[in-house]
Amino acid sequence: MQVIRLASETDFAGWRAAARRLRRAGTPPEAVVWMVTPDEVLMDDGPLPAVPTSTGGHFAVPRDFLELAETVVCHRSPERFARLYRLLWRMASEPNLMKIVTDPEVAGLTDMAKAVSRASHKMKAFVRFRKLEGETPETYAAWFEPPHRVLERTAPFFIERFANMRFSILTPDATLLWDTRAARFGPGARASDAPADDVLEDFWRTYYASTFNPARLKVAAMTREMPRAYWRNLPEASLIPDLIASASARTAQMVEQAATQPSARARKAAAKLSRDGSFDDVPRDLEEVVAGVQICRRCDLWRDATQGVPGEGAVRAALMFVGEQPGDQEDLAGKPFVGPAGVLFNQALEKAGVPRERTYVTNAVKHFKHEPRGKRRIHQTPTAGEVRACRWWLDAERRLVRPRVIVALGATAALAVFGKPMPVAASRGQALPLPDQVQGMVTYHPSYLLRVPDEATKAQAWKAFVADLGMAWKLAG
Amino acid sequence: MSSPDLRQKLSILADAAKYDASCASSGTSRRGSLDGKGVGSTSPGSGICHAYAPDGRCISLLKILLTNFCIYDCAYCINRVSSNVPRARFKVQEVVDLTLGFYKRNYIEGLFLSSGIIRDADYTMEAIVRVARTLRLDHDFRGYIHLKLIPEASPELVAEAGLYADRVSINIELPRDESLAKLAPEKDSRTIKKAMGSVRLAIENRSEKGRKARAPKFAPAGQSTQLIVGADAASDADILDRSVGLYGSYGLKRVYYSGFSPIPDGSSRLPQAKPPLMREHRLYQADWLLRVYGFERNEIALEDGMLDLDVDPKLAAALRSRGDYPVDVNTADRERLLRVPGLGVRGVDRLIGVRRFKRLTLEDVKRACGALAKARPFIVADGWSPGGLTDSAKLAALLPRDRPRQLELF
Structure with a gap:
């Protein structure tokens, strides 16, 4: 039995190097145990080390597999390293395996990759920054709990978008700090490390409540795209129960309320004639x-x-x-x-x-x-x-x-x-x-x-x- | 009336803007702020929905009116001059500050700004353009901007709007010109169509001058419009005909359908009833078939000019022409596969990819396309033939139904 120790929960480079070595050595998936060594989690010094160059004996894998593996490694499933290695192992005898997207194992890992991509997408959507009062230049921080370990893969999005703003994103797994020039990743944080409030959140809640149309209540459509697990870090979510509870009464009121009389100013404006498309006079010029x-x-x-x-x-x-x-x-x-x-x-x-x-x-x-x-x-x-x-x-x-x-x-x-x-x-x-x-x-x-x-x-x-x-x-x- | 504070204004002017269904932030040119002075980026593919309201709608943009004062009297509109809703008006700087403040907190992808018509078309358009100009030029804002165009505004203002905006839109609102004349006496479909036509020309001209590879500079995310469903007697056929015409004539990116919804202080001339959500849904599905699946207008199955509310339009089309089925998933071309109920574009592309390597079974179809129940009677796969099922008189009853839409309890 071969035990592989990886440096961190998202150590793709380590997994890749080990998997390459194992397959070359002909070690079958059943004979490998994958572990993450917690006390060696070193994330203080910037991004993870670059992929070490191989020491010969290459075998080719399709690019889609590498992309899949790099994504799946961010999944929280403890099985992820083993399942990826099993697929890599099978590809030796089934070179087109990645193309057969309906294969149960390919499909299963693809679903995991999808869950990671979705978590990354939802992170782009649901991170809510709060401004740190009294800091110059402006500084913002957010507390966020992603269902998978997607901070690093999502960081470039936030850096590109808020390049000229100092900000940090704190998650239980890791933190990102951007100082308008360079990014630093650090260890996980706690909710209390982020600011507790922001003056604009009341305005945001006002907007959220006002843009909702009570006559079109579709709660399932909302929760499908904004799952409840995210709600506790969304300032607007506290309004949802009341908005739903009052929706039918508000709608009924709009339906039943008799139309009011327009003001005199309005009646005057409305007296304008509508345009008429008929044309019977012979044109003179x-x-x-x-x-x-x-x-x-x-x-x-x-x-x-x-x-x-x-x-x-x-x-x-x-x-x-x-x-x-x-x-x-x-x-x-x-x-x-x-x-x-x-x-x-x-x-x-x-x-x-x-x-x-x-x-x-x-x-x-x-x-x-x-x-x-x-x-x-x-x-x-x-x-x-x-x-x-x-x-x-x-x-x-x-x-x-x-x-x-x-x-x-x-x-x-x-x-x-x-x-x-x-x-x-x-x-x-x-x-x-x-x-x-x-x-x-x-x-x-x-x-x-x-x-x-x-x-x-x-x-x-x-x-x-x-x-x-x-x-x-x-x-x- | 005392003048409302900023939060009250936001409440009034967001409420006034929400009957516009569009909130998309997709399809524009790719930008970031690493080489700029301000904030903002766009993603070339799909946009980002930063929140969802309990009406299931995506909140991507700060969608507000500059003012809900309006000299027009469109019967379906919450802001019509004859309505007694509270009125407010933002200052340009207030909209700029709210947009940047929300954006920096990652609440939104950008701004969707529209306005009631005050004084005249140019005055209103100028105010809208001023907000966009301030965001783009003074703050180097690189997020998404969607501007409503006032059809009667001067071409110079429209051209400047297109320079700052990712998307522009003009709402035609009613599918039949006759209804427009009756319910929106100040609106004129000819002016609207002319304005849409000049937007298409502007977009095409900008995209021709040696910048083929990149999205054009004039409103790179194109133009869209909205049709209200259920405010007049227009049938689904009227609505789809109008859409097909608009897509073909003006290269619109999207036509949005908005089920007519009761509004505060509604007009007595229109039915104040629950919005026809299922009808709206079916229209979106039919529109999707036309735009994405390559259906021609005459392939959409209508009964007395209306789409079937019980089954989706692709299934309705298949039930009507059963002689074209079953389709063999192992040999049929893409166009045929796209006409199988229950098979989506991505599923079909996956099946085509996989079948180069193996014979497709029902299980493969299920994994590639997510579900099978709708497709099963219409396909042949390795080890599966529907036999008499395709032609069974009871087929419609055997298929899964969309759940009826009703108030969903929390």
């Missing part, structure tokens, strides 16, 4: 179009869109472009042709020598029609009915801007501009008469160019598109 599109409910597309996107550009432009509808980016920005298709459109305009700011750019439909797909929204082509409903705005823009040439980008725009379906490829590249001596044209929608899969067709369409834009500019000029 482009500003009224901008405002009107925002509140338009001529079809249902406003419901899922962010905003109506009116046209934009020179008030008396000779050339007007009409696209299909705003896309994802246009819907957010409230401006036409700013997304990927807009970028391509701008490039084509530049290539054709057309200054966009001297034209007027708008869409056949002013709200973004789309369908949610996962975490995105997918463009949907507007129906003929929606195009018809929205012609109210397009017609207003045509009447107010009075362009000499109108270019319909794509089939939906052609339908809106010409009032009938037009085949894009067959109609493009030529001037088509519109009423009131306006020349119409049809060309591709820039997003069509983005979608063409084959490069040759794409290059050809791009060339035609640029040529059409140039021709339109010339017609308008």
Whole structure:
């Protein structure tokens, strides 16, 4: 029988060195007794010693095992060292053992590691500092009783968070002292070593009581996450019994109490009219179009869109472009042709020598029609009915801007501009008469160019598109 | 009325803020104070709940209003102008001192600041921003800050808020625009949506400029919103449609659902009844399926537009399409496994890891996923086939039920 003496309850380095030696020597788990030698617990001089370098005869263990072992060592179970060694022993003949998380021993140790991680997490949550009065710089101390020995593994969290504050955390097992530059670990302490009170605790209790909603009492949900074992060190916990006891009476009172009369000041403020989405007057200028599109409910597309996107550009432009509808980016920005298709459109305009700011750019439909797909929204082509409903705005823009040439980008725009379906490829590249001596044209929608899969067709369409834009500019000029 | 002291103010303004369900402190950029002058750190993963109230809710942030004076008259709101609740207003410095004092004692992860609308949107937004600016610039506070945005506030103020805040939110509150117009006459869903849209653009613009690897500087924990459940006639279908739209349109991190709860001095226009906690719970579950499990909206099973209160939405979906089951845990892909009732994301990932090395038995499923009762009729495993169980008419009755929620005695 081999007796291994470890230097402390959390002596991972010692366990690791011994376990390595034992497995190399072929010592089976049944033949080992693990003990912690209490009178050799030396924690006065900073963190535990570094892992001693091995003296050869390596065998590999997966990283997950080391992480598991380092965590499990902090568990209070007296079995922890033996159980870890048993797993290490089995791994010699079962190299994939750590991957089989459903193995009873792997699962058991994983549960222990989880309990340690949870204790560490709860320590981050439930440590309550009290200020030491009269100390400069500010100094804080906390008394805390963690279910497992997690002070050291949790210390970096507190140091990172309160780096510029002097503080100590006292536990029955060990203490941490941070002086804004270095950490020191010391032996366990007693509750009476920490301050007994803090002026802010009354404020904290006030907050705790006020943020609780008595109409939603769910005690089990609270105790699941804030187990009673922690309560004695939580200043707010003393309120819990009364808050629970009075909850149903407080709720009943809110439910039964008749509504009071609002004050005169309130009634005056409430008399304001609610906003009305109807809009029947013919817009007299482009500003009224901008405002009107925002509140338009001529079809249902406003419901899922962010905003109506009116046209934009020179008030008396000779050339007007009409696209299909705003896309994802246009819907957010409230401006036409700013997304990927807009970028391509701008490039084509530049290539054709057309200054966009001297034209007027708008869409056949002013709200973004789309369908949610996962975490995105997918463009949907507007129906003929929606195009018809929205012609109210397009017609207003045509009447107010009075362009000499109108270019319909794509089939939906052609339908809106010409009032009938037009085949894009067959109609493009030529001037088509519109009423009131306006020349119409049809060309591709820039997003069509983005979608063409084959490069040759794409290059050809791009060339035609640029040529059409140039021709339109010339017609308008 | 004599002016309340600081503790009374805290009581009034915490009470006024508690109907906002959000208290998250997760998902932001990683920070510490080792290279700073003040206090504060954030964890990139999950946040920390420093306490739980007897309502089971996490207390992570100091969640308060700057003031509960408000010129709006939203019928569901405790702070509406027509309510006769006591009013108070914090000074900027008081909020800063409380936040730092609580933070240094490890009571909180940071501040969640909202406000009633006083004078006008910009005046209110400016006061909120001033608190955050003081914390960040004067005190080098590196903890978590969640700021409520006032949709009508000017873009410059919103941009500054995004600079200091980890998360920003605008509550849309009512799922149907018609109800909003009726119950919250001063609120306008179009303004809210526009503001959410510009937040999404700001977040995306900041994240594009060569800082892909790190969380964007503008509100790195993103934006969220809240919908009240049970104050109007909106069905679960209305609510989920609204959520799906919001997630897709504005990249929201979360939509919170808050069962309408009786409030002190409630409006006579709304039912003062116990909050629909189970309905709220089911909506969260359905939302989770949409966000985390990759369900499409049409996979959520609804009866007359409502989720089943008796069984969770994943089980309801499985009971509706039993032809897709049983699923073989040894061969099915991840997407199929995620659609098995009772199997969670982590459990499924564990099963996929283990099955590379051995054939999975029911026992393996139980250890990897914690429980088995719900999953059993829907899976095939080594040595287990549910036989006629999957198609049994009585299946729903055989499965474990969620316990009915009632007042829990202490």
